[in-house]
Amino acid sequence: MDAASFDTPDAEIAALRAQLAERDALLAERDAELRNAGFEIEKLKVQLAALRRDRYGKSSEKLATEIGQLEMLIGDLEEDQAQAAAAAAAKTKAKGQPGTPRRPAVRRPLPEHLPRETILHEPLFACRCGCTDPKRLTKLGEDVTEVLEKIPARLKVIRHVRPRYACRACEAVLQAPAPGLPVEKGRPGPGLVAHVLVSKYLDGLPLYRLSAILAREGVEIERQTLADWVGRGAWWLSRLAEAIGAYALSHGIIWTDDTPIAVLAPGRGRTREGRFWVYAFDPRPWKGAGAPAAFYQYSPDRKGERPRGHLEGFEGWLHADGYAGYDALTQPRGNRPPQITHVACMAHVRRKLFEVFEATKSPIAEEALRRIAVLYAIEAEINGMSAEARHAVRQARSKPLLVDLHDWMLEQRRRLSGKSILGKAMQYALNRWDALARYLEDGRLSIDNNLSERLLRGIALTRKNFLFLGSDEGGRRAAIIYTVAETAKLNGLDPEAYITAVIDRLARGHTIDRLDELLPWNFKSNAASAGIG
Numbered sequence: 001m002d003a004a005s006f007d008t009p010d011a012e013i014a015a016l017r018a019q020l021a022e023r024d025a026l027l028a029e030r031d032a033e034l035r036n037a038g039f040e041i042e043k044l045k046v047q048l049a050a051l052r053r054d055r056y057g058k059s060s061e062k063l064a065t066e067i068g069q070l071e072m073l074i075g076d077l078e079e080d081q082a083q084a085a086a087a088a089a090a091k092t093k094a095k096g097q098p099g100t101p102r103r104p105a106v107r108r109p110l111p112e113h114l115p116r117e118t119i120l121h122e123p124l125f126a127c128r129c130g131c132t133d134p135k136r137l138t139k140l141g142e143d144v145t146e147v148l149e150k151i152p153a154r155l156k157v158i159r160h161v162r163p164r165y166a167c168r169a170c171e172a173v174l175q176a177p178a179p180g181l182p183v184e185k186g187r188p189g190p191g192l193v194a195h196v197l198v199s200k201y202l203d204g205l206p207l208y209r210l211s212a213i214l215a216r217e218g219v220e221i222e223r224q225t226l227a228d229w230v231g232r233g234a235w236w237l238s239r240l241a242e243a244i245g246a247y248a249l250s251h252g253i254i255w256t257d258d259t260p261i262a263v264l265a266p267g268r269g270r271t272r273e274g275r276f277w278v279y280a281f282d283p284r285p286w287k288g289a290g291a292p293a294a295f296y297q298y299s300p301d302r303k304g305e306r307p308r309g310h311l312e313g314f315e316g317w318l319h320a321d322g323y324a325g326y327d328a329l330t331q332p333r334g335n336r337p338p339q340i341t342h343v344a345c346m347a348h349v350r351r352k353l354f355e356v357f358e359a360t361k362s363p364i365a366e367e368a369l370r371r372i373a374v375l376y377a378i379e380a381e382i383n384g385m386s387a388e389a390r391h392a393v394r395q396a397r398s399k400p401l402l403v404d405l406h407d408w409m410l411e412q413r414r415r416l417s418g419k420s421i422l423g424k425a426m427q428y429a430l431n432r433w434d435a436l437a438r439y440l441e442d443g444r445l446s447i448d449n450n451l452s453e454r455l456l457r458g459i460a461l462t463r464k465n466f467l468f469l470g471s472d473e474g475g476r477r478a479a480i481i482y483t484v485a486e487t488a489k490l491n492g493l494d495p496e497a498y499i500t501a502v503i504d505r506l507a508r509g510h511t512i513d514r515l516d517e518l519l520p521w522n523f524k525s526n527a528a529s530a531g532i533g
Contacts, residue, residue, distance in 0.1 A: 110146050155217055158189060180507040183232050190507060193233045194499035196226055201481045202495060204462025234477040236503050241483040243515055245295035248281045252316025253444055255280045257452035258302065258323075259460055263469045274475050275302050276482070277310060278455045282490065286387040286444050291521030292490040294455050296482040298475035304328060315339045317442070319449045321348055322432060344435035346372065347448035352425040362422055364412055371405050379447050387443030394440045402437050406430075455486055491520040498523065 131137075165174040182193045199205040207226045214221050248254065256279050262271040277299065282292035299306040304325030311318075311329060318340045320326050329340040350372050357365040378398050382390045409426050416423035429436065439445040459482070469475050484502075485495040502518050516522060 110148055114148075155192075155214070155219055180509055182236060182503050182507050183229060186229075186232075188229050190504040191496075191500045193229050193503055194496050196229050197233045197481050197499060198485060198496040200230060201478055202458060202462075202485055231477065233499075233503065234480045236506050237484045237499070238480050239512060239515060240502065240518060241295075241480040243519060244293050244483050244487050245279070245297075247519070248279055248293040248295040249311070249314050251281050251283075251290060253281060253319075254314070254316070255282075255319040255446070255449055255452040256307070257321065257449060257456055259456045260302075261298075261459070261463055261469055261475065263300065263472065263475060272300075273302075274298060274300050274469065274472065275306070276456065276459055276475070276479065277307065278452050278482075279310065280452050280455055282451055283444070285383050285446070286390055287384060288387065288444060292487070293520075294483065294486040294490060296479040296486070298472070298479040300472050300475075311340065317341050317343050317438075317445060319343045319345065319446055319452070321345050321449060322428070341438065342435045343438045343445050344432045345449035346375070346436055347450055347453075349425075349429040349432075349436065352428055356422045356425050359421070364416075365422055365425070368405075368409070368412075368426075371401065371408070375401055375405075375447065385443075390443035391440075392443075394443070399437075399440055402440070406433055406437075458482075458486070488520045493520055493523070 160179050162176045162178065166172070167174070182188060182190050188196075196207075196210065199210050200207060207223045207230070211221055211223045211226060256277065258275045258277045260273050261276055263274040265272045275298070277297045279295045279297070280293065281290070283290050284292060297306075297310050302325065304327070307325055308328060318326065318329065320342060322344065326340075326342060330338050330342045332338050350369065353365045353368050353372070356362055357369060375398055378393065378401075382393050385393070409430055413423065413426045413430060416426065418424070418427065439447050469478065484499060488495040488498040498520065501523070505518065510518065
């Protein structure tokens with residue numbers, strides 16, 4: 001702006017004021033946009049939380065896609081907000097103006113097990129009195145700021161050197177035996193094999209992508225070679241997975257569910273649908289003896305004979321959804337009582353009612369959800385109590401509520417059309433009522449089947465990266481890895497470090513008759529010395 005263009009100082013001042021007002025208006029508009037973006041973020045977070053609440057692990061592909069899109073949108077909005085805030089802070093700092101005070105974030109302390117590196121930032125020793133000798137200063141304390149940093153992973157080469165010696169007297173040649181390796185005469189160490197297994201199955205990273213990542217480190221490893229390592233790694237872990245499965249099925253209480261997976265159909269030019277099944281045991285909710293375990297199985301279809309084959313010889317309680325394939329297991333055989341007792345899942349009932357409420361805002365569905373929520377509140381209170389205490393509370397508080405809920409549902413069902421979605425949701429619950437109320441009979445039982453659904457969630461989230469399994473054998477191989485890795489996680493172990501240690505020990509000659517020592521709950525006691533956790 002040229003001051004000479006103004007006739008009087010007043011005109012110049014007026015023009016400057018107008019320019020400042022325009023700038024203030026622009027800043028106010030941008031502040032409003034930022035606030036609106038913040039509100040939009042919070043709204044989307046609420047919607048996402050509602051979808052996740054409805055999801056309970058297993059959901060339609062449409063719902064999974066919607067959640068993914070919401071997460072991407074939330075991420076974009078949060079990144080935009082952070083970028084704008086960083087730019088504003090830099091501009092304010094450049095002008096020498098005080099920055100906008102930030103609301104202090106509530107941060108959890110960084111984990112104690114992480115290694116610490118200390119960088120000491122000494123001040124410039126120059127006082128106003130002219131003193132430059134640090135020894136004359138008195139330390140008042142110190143401020144510590146912990147920053148979480150990532151050290152890029154690096155491959156390394158371990159050289160196993162075995163000198164040979166000859167005895168001049170007897171001409172004997174002495175040399176240490178070759179070390180046991182996961183791949184005979186191969187290059188990968190146990191840690192690299194474990195990394196490939198965990199990357200593929202837990203992180204959903206296809207082998208061709210992993211090959212490209214390794215190539216960025218200057219190591220060319222073809223996808224075919226990585227596939228060979230996966231096969232050999234699964235072979236090393238197969239006996240351990242069998243032992244975990246035998247343990248999980250030995251306690252008389254299991255939680256089961258299944259999820260689909262696409263499998264390549266040779267010669268057809270398309271895929272068909274296989275299934276992963278999980279059979280889980282977890283005594284922690286009632287402080288029971290033993291450790292949690294998850295046993296995965298693969299089948300090329302969902303025929304009822306599949307779970308019957310998996311559970312052959314099992315006797316006890318079976319937490320499961322309403323899949324008809326379990327019916328044969330829960331029926332008497334001649335004069336013999338059924339070997340398995342079905343415990344139905346209240347979460348499935350709640351989910352169906354919630355779908356009705358979301359679609360119709362039905363007050364009847366809302367009332368049913370409210371009544372079920374009271375039952376879940378009781379379960380939250382007794383989680384972690386002994387089985388005896390859980391049973392007593394359920395008999396005193398939950399049983400009368402369930403009886404009232406059943407009578408109320410019967411009354412409402414008589415008024416509803418059997419073809420309505422609400423009538424169908426009510427009938428779904430009433431048809432399974434005995435099994436739904438069965439959790440009252442034993443304090444070790446659960447109101448729902450959410451344990452097994454959670455254990456299948458990882459497969460559901462990563463299968464889109466696989467696109468499909470190459471064969472049924474690939475499904476059985478995946479089930480081995482999932483069994484070992486997920487059971488390690490349930491027992492508080494880092495699955496990659498655990499699998500590394502297990503493969504290393506087996507390759508070095510750990511005998512099968514001592515396999516129990518390698519089970520996660522037995523291995524955990526040695527986790528600190530093995531560097532696992």
